[in-house]
Amino acid sequence: MLNRTADNVARATPEPLAKKIRGISDKGLAWLFISPTILLLLAINIFPLFWAIYLSFTNYRANRPNEVVKNLGLANYQRILGDHDIWIAMQTTAHFVFWTILLQTVIGFTLAWLIDRKFRGHAFWTTIILVPMMLSPAVVGNFWRFLYEPQIGLFSYVISFVTGIPPTNVQMLSSVELAPWAIIIVDTWMWTPYVMLICLAGLRSIPEYIYEAAEVDRASNWRQFWSITLPMALPFIMLAVLFRGIENFKMFDMVNLLTGGGPGSTTEVASITLKRQAFESWRTGYSSAFAIILFVAVFGLANIYVKALNKVKQR
């Protein structure tokens, strides 16, 4: 009965239209759905990437578009790998990535472990702690410049109040020794909640019966922490380290606004060097080569790391 009605309706529909609607096969629909995304990524991500690869073999300069472009072969790459300043920038980046990750992991894991004690009101305070990571690193980072101002800045004032150093001497952003730490402090303030959140997910994925079994065996709290909590949360901690590592390797916003790479070039991380070469010196070919090297480095390191992570997960 119902079938017949449907058939009649189907027959009543003009043939070409019915074909048009029903004619889309699942395969056709799949491509119809996926291809816009792929096309967009090809146009905005992949095509520019190949263009950058092409430019990296030339002496092209974006501010002189009419000049004859010369093919340099691998000369740009050779120059970068032999460039002392580039290696200094890589060291600065490594120093920044190492310390931010160390601080964020230690503090983030500790916070997650404490929140997991389930004291009253822990949900509310967790939300408060999360706020900094939702905000714009550029806009908030810019305001930290004010907090770091000697004498009138709140941060400098608190430091001088606590340590007794004269307030005009707390020069967080203009001192060669302190400027890298000024950036590390802001990054840690901002992104510790992110690490905390992932660690919290890890801690809560540990099944309760394991702890119950440990209680039965009279394992001490200390013992439980080292042989249950930490190993079982380790894949999550490593994941947080991976995400923060990739992000901080690319770090640009905060450094550009806080110090702009200064004083001198003490805080010039790789992205700042790249910006200076590409958009201030306009050495487009040279900076493209550097961009490719950075991309390959992040990609390679991340892949090695993911392999290690999978090993830890399988244990």
Added chain:
Amino acid sequence: MSLTTAHSVVAPSSNAKLIAGTIIVAYALISIVPLLWIFATSFKTPPDSIAYPPKIVFQPSIEGYCNLFTTRTRQTPEYINSLGPATGFCDETVRKRNMVIAGPSNFLPRFVNSLIIAFGSTFCAVFLGTLSAYGFSRFKVPLADDLLFFILSTRFMPPIAVAIPIYLMYRELGLSDTALGMILLYTAVNVSLAVWLLKGFIDEIPREYEEAAMIDGYTRLQAFWRTVLPQATTGIAATAIFCLIFAWNEYAFAALLTSGTAQTAPPFIPTIIGEGGQDWPAVAAGTTIFLVPILVFTILLRKQLLRGITFGAVRK
């Protein structure tokens, strides 16, 4: 993966809870101080904002907000006296500093740019992301894993590295410093995240619903529209928030690819200067206005946000 139900610890003692609670509250309070300071500074007068020692108690003023929305010129007292009575509070405050309001500042257009670009790119990213996620979730796509990895790998590139060829390409196409160019770029960056998040959500919706709908005579497209989309609303909303936060907060591309008509608020706010340096109350006022939407989002939608962040982490 629920954040509220599991218990990984066997009944912590009340002492342990007290210590844990105290440390967490202390950390939360200290970490929130810079934000409170931004808020407080936005209501200070310029002299109060740079007082030593920093002022915690002060006479609130909206001068920072006045300065944020206007441009001012310095005039002689005689000229100011020759003007008619001040219109409104801002006019009066500005005249006390021997200045007159010359016109509106660029903050409002930059803020509107931020709104247009953030919402436009979020809509596009979620739209494209939903379609692709459905495609990857329900159909056998050749090389699906490779394509998915390709989509994700586009996030490994440092933004400055991407910006160089994009800058050249946009210059050729006439897209530099246009809202359309920025929307396209942010959509491309966000769509990778959107596909990954949404595929997870759509995978969870049983196929039986669509199959039932198709037996009832719906086409695949109608089944998608009538049964899958309504079920995926939560996932789509959560994804949209993530895309929106990224596009709203983005700085590197905006600073390098926009300079005037399409400039967004993040590269604009650091350039707000007064006489003799940065006008910190105005900067704080701009920062406050810029942060409020995200703060409200974070507090209202914290459950979805938490789920999205940890979900992304757990799946990969």
